[in-house]
Amino acid sequence: MSPLSTEEIVQELNRAFAEEVEAATRYLHLRNAVRGLDRLRVVGVLKEAFRETIEHAEILARKIRSLGHVPKLDICVSCPSEPLSGTEALQQALTFEEAALSCYQDLLKKVEGDVPLEEFIRSQIAIESEHVAQIRELLDE
Amino acid sequence: MDTWKEFEQNVISHSAAHHLMAVDDLVSRLGYARVSDIARQLNITRGSVSISLKPMKEAGLILQDENRHLRLSEKGQRLVNAVKTKRRLIERLLAELLGVSAEQAEIDACKVEHLTSNETARRLVAFFRFVDSHDATVREFLARWRSFEASCGSDPQACPTCVEKCMARDVNES
Numbered sequence: 001m002s003p004l005s006t007e008e009i010v011q012e013l014n015r016a017f018a019e020e021v022e023a024a025t026r027y028l029h030l031r032n033a034v035r036g037l038d039r040l041r042v043v044g045v046l047k048e049a050f051r052e053t054i055e056h057a058e059i060l061a062r063k064i065r066s067l068g069h070v071p072k073l074d075i076c077v078s079c080p081s082e083p084l085s086g087t088e089a090l091q092q093a094l095t096f097e098e099a100a101l102s103c104y105q106d107l108l109k110k111v112e113g114d115v116p117l118e119e120f121i122r123s124q125i126a127i128e129s130e131h132v133a134q135i136r137e138l139l140d141e
Numbered sequence: 142m143d144t145w146k147e148f149e150q151n152v153i154s155h156s157a158a159h160h161l162m163a164v165d166d167l168v169s170r171l172g173y174a175r176v177s178d179i180a181r182q183l184n185i186t187r188g189s190v191s192i193s194l195k196p197m198k199e200a201g202l203i204l205q206d207e208n209r210h211l212r213l214s215e216k217g218q219r220l221v222n223a224v225k226t227k228r229r230l231i232e233r234l235l236a237e238l239l240g241v242s243a244e245q246a247e248i249d250a251c252k253v254e255h256l257t258s259n260e261t262a263r264r265l266v267a268f269f270r271f272v273d274s275h276d277a278t279v280r281e282f283l284a285r286w287r288s289f290e291a292s293c294g295s296d297p298q299a300c301p302t303c304v305e306k307c308m309a310r311d312v313n314e315s
Contacts, residue, residue, distance in 0.1 A: 019186045026188070076185060078156075095195060096188035099176060103187050106177060 004110055006067055009117065012107050013064050014072045016124075019100040020057035022075045024050055026096055029079040030089040038086030045138065046089065049131070056127065063120060087139065094135045101128040153202075158224050158255035159183060160193050161202060164211055165221045173210040223262070228254040230265040238272070240287070 004012070031046035061071040084092075104125045111117040153161070163182045167174035176194070180187045194211070197203045202217035213221060228250045235246035272279060291309070298305065 015186070019188050022186050022188050026192075074184070076189065092192065095191045099187035099191040102177065 003113055009111065009114075010064055010067055010069045012110060013060055013067075016100070016103050016107060017057055017060040017064065017071050018073060018075050019096075019103050020053050020060060021073060022077050023096050023100055024053040024057060025075070025077045026079065027053055027093065029077075030084065030092060033079070033082070033084045034086055034089045035083040036085065038089075042086035042089055042138075045134075046093070049093065052127075052131070056124065059124075090135055090139050094132065094139065097128065097132050097135060101125065101132055104128055153220065153224075153255055155252070155255055156193060157197060158221075160190070160197065161213065161217055161221050162224065164203060164213055165218070168212050174212065175210060179211070223259065224254050227257045227262045227265075230262055230269070231257065233269065234265060238283075238286075 027046050027050035031043050031050065034042055034046070064071045104121055108118065108121045108125060111121060160179065160183070163179045164174045167178050167182065171178070176187050176190050179194075180190045183190070194203060197217070198205065201214055202220060203211055204214050204217075205211050231250040231253060232246045235241040235249055236243050241249070272283070292307075300307070302308065
């Protein structure tokens, strides 16, 4: 596969940035949408996930800036106002975390040969994989 | 029935309609559709696509195989075909008959394609059959319509359409 240009890399990183910022927004909504006894069980998990996702977004933004660009954000999140159980909230979280993970996995294939970038994406994949595994464990999947 | 509540009864939302049409388009072009392809086509995140597809899968509109490739079910395909037909009909009504610019006609048709009832669509088909019949009366009607001066003139109160004030002024660009 021919190497990506800097602009193409930045475009892909912006996509990953959007995934993380959207995920953070969804976590913020989810932790406020969970009702009942489940709140005690999962609100801490969702709060921590929100904090970590914002951190990932910051890391991506720094990477984009290091390539001489300003991060571009183009998201459209709509979260309904229905209350959720803890399980429903975690199932939703699993859906968008898996989507973010697949985004990094596809990006890794595109940056083969660029060692610093490969290392960066691999570390993100490791973090996201852990996120996904944690949620699956909570859902007992 | 309270007409405004009908809005909530629609089978699919605007967003869902576009997701389904994206799947249809990708399968036609590539033979398959993945979440990443849909995300690129709609210019949204994979997370949004995944969240949006879930209720559509549960409703039996979209199927996923073991390779995570997506395609429309028969039910999904029928829905997409109906939406696409309604879009064509409404665009044609707006652009060809009412003289709305092609660009605006496309935008407005996109806004209402998934909201339009099948009854309205059937009547539009019938209407266009009439328009396309090359009947001399139809040709004369269209010619007269295209040359008709639509303003109220100097006296809105004398206008049979507007009565008290000119309706066109209410919908002028501000």
